[in-house]
Amino acid sequence: MRAVYEDDHEAFRETVRAFVRRHLEPAHQKASEQRQLPREIWLEAGRQGLLGLGVPEGYGGSAAPDYRFSAVLTEELAGLSLAVASSLSIHYDVVAPYLVELGTVEQRERWLPAFCSGEAVSAIAMTEPSGGTDLAALKTTAKRSGDKWILNGAKTFITNGASADLVIVAARTGPGERSKGISLFVVDASLSGFRRGRKLDKVGQPESDTAELFFDDVELDESALLGEVGRGFVYMMERLPQERISGAICNLAHVRPLLEETVAYARERQAFNRPIGSFQHNKFVLAELATKVDVTQAFVDQCLELHAKGRLDAVTAAKAKWWAAEVQNEVIDSCVQIYGGYGYMREYRIARAWMDARVTKIWAGSNEIMKELIGRDLGL
Known part of the structure; x- marks a missing residue:
């Protein structure tokens, strides 16, 4: 047990592992073929109390005592699949704080029970075709018309976009320019004018659905406004550290078992009548990778502990996000090399993981943007 966790967290881990073994592993191939998680997985996760860890019990949530329970859930999901962890964590780790912390009583009563049960799958639509990581460059508009808001625009690369309710x-x-004048809305996907585009054909992570979304004169009641008018950019910036530490946790949990599998492969695979792991080059490579993963884990655990106490700042979260993504990709790429030709075959998990991991240096703010934030904090 890592020092960051206590007995209650490890007991919860066993519950999550049972869920992964009994429900996710059998559905994994189907999810890959359909390019989204079956709805039954969402409903079962809801029945197990996994979707509302940060939601008060009065709204159907589990009211977990601290964020480390979410971290345990993310680690176990990522150990199976980066895509599965991404789809579910967008729901319980990213969207949940917006609804719980900014939602009115009416909004919480309307959405949170179904959110926690898995009957209402959620997504968050920030990224636009022309904007990418530049969230302040939004072109989607919501204009007042009497007592309504009229929403128009387009979003892309939206995780859960094809299935979200x-x-x-x-x-x-x-x-106002850039970050000024941005607001957030909770949009019911059944509304007239809400349209889903194509389910995007990604290089990796086929188990998660990623889609384009379009809003054509969607009429929203005042009750759809989330928080105050004009404070949307502030709200997003306040909540991005959790998304980024969640990503760092996910990246490391994804790469650890892959490294362990590669070490086992290096012990067994023979070349020139010797295990390939006995060659000094491979031995040194694996030693370096194991060290990098352990050192990175220590830093991410430190960030996790800070976040559980409400003390993780945006710059430290940016450091964890970019570095964990970088280490994950470096480790997997080196593991592919050790597998040789087999590492390039989709039937091997390391090949699929290689494709899955690449986007982690892009999403939740590209690694370059993370370095920009860190550089500014250094006064540069």
Whole structure:
């Protein structure tokens, strides 16, 4: 047991492992073929109390005592599949804080029970075709018309976009350049004018659905506004550290078993009548990879402990996000090399993981943007 966790967290881990073994592993191939998680997985996760860890019990949640329970869930999901962890964590780790912390009583009563049960799958729509990581460059608009808001625009690369029942949408609602004048809305996917584009054909992570979303004169009641008008950018910036530490946790949990499998392969695979792991080059490579993973884990655990106490700042979260993504990709790429030709075959997990991991240096803010934030903090 790592020092960051206590007995209650490890007991919860056993519950999650049972869920993964009994429900996710048998559905994994089907999810890959359909390019999204079956709804039954969402419903079962809801029955197990896994989707509402940060939601008060009065709204159907589990009211977990601290964020480390979410971290345990993310680690166990990522150990099976980066895509599965991504789809579910967007729901319980990213969307949940917006609804719980910014939602009105009416919004919480309407959405959270179904959110926690898995009956309402959620997504968050920030990224636009022309904007990418630049969240302040939003072109999607929401304009007042009497007592309504009229939403128009497009979003892309939206995880759970093809299956979501509710989507938190960032839109420009007022004058002002860049970050000024942005607001958030909770959009019911059944509304007229809400349209899903194609399910995007990604290089990796086939188990998760990623889609384009379009809003064509979608009429929203005032009750759809999340938080205050014009504070959307602030709300997003306040909550991005959790998304980024969640990503760092996910990256490391994904790569650890892959490294262990590669070490086992290096012991067994023979070349020139010797295990390939006995050659000095391979031995040194694996020693370096194991060290990098352990050192990175120590830093991410430190960040996790800070976040559980409400003390993780945006710059430290940025450091954890980019570095864990970098280490994950470096480790997997080196493992592919050790597997040789087999490492390039889709039937081997390391090949699929190689494709799955690449996007982690891009999403939740590209690694370059993370370095920009860190550089600014250094006064540069």
